[in-house]
Amino acid sequence: MSDPERAMLLSVHPRFATAILAGTKTVEVRRQRVAAPPGTPVLLYATAPTMAIVGMAWIASVQVATPREVWTTSRTSTGISRREYDEYMSGATRASGLSLEGPVSFEVPVPLASLRATGSFHPPQSYRYLTDEDVRKLAAAVPSTGVALHRALGDLASV
Known part of the structure; x- marks a missing residue:
């Protein structure tokens, strides 16, 4: 992935992940500058007690x-x-106000234990960009029943 095409892993409290995926929360705020172009895919990591990647959305714009x-x-x-x-x-x-669009809930969330089973995985405090290697590890952690996430990871890997 080249820099403008990289995906983001965003840590959010479970209540906010639920609201984003329901489409009732369309702006995620951060204390620091976020430089991500429109169209950037965002994987949503719901923090404790959920501790799993639960879905994704795309950045429409960043203020x-x-x-x-x-x-x-x-x-x-x-x-x-x-x-x-x-x-x-x-x-x-x-x-930064990240306007999000197109939320997709994963029918099978990827728990932290599965993410760590593929190597060292540390959820970000706020957010981080994913490398090609990160995407490969995520794909390895996803059970075959996670069709939506497999599709998303396939799309990310092809970017």
């Missing part, structure tokens, strides 16, 4: 601005209250 500007633009799409947002953004001078 990088002050936390106040990101909130003003995206508040109805973030799935969080103003108080939660302010607590999360406390001390940040820049924020």
Whole structure:
């Protein structure tokens, strides 16, 4: 994968993963600048207690601005209250609002134990880009019943 075509692994709390996959949360906010072009595939890793890759979406756009500007633009799409947002953004001078589209739930989530069985795997604190090797390891960790994820990984591997 070349840099503009790489996939992203995004760690989110289970409640946010559920909302993204249901289409009720269409903007994910981050405290740091995210430079990902539209069309970037995003694998959603739901943190504890789920601890699994549960689905994916694609980046429609990224807004990088002050936390106040990101909130003003995206508040109805973030799935969080103003108080939660302010607590999360406390001390940040820049924020990113990742507009997500086309969410797909995986019928068979990939648990952390399966991801680690293929080698050392550490979910990111926030997000990280996946290498070709990461995609190959993910594909190896997926049971054959995970048709949607296998399709997605095949698409990623061919990018």
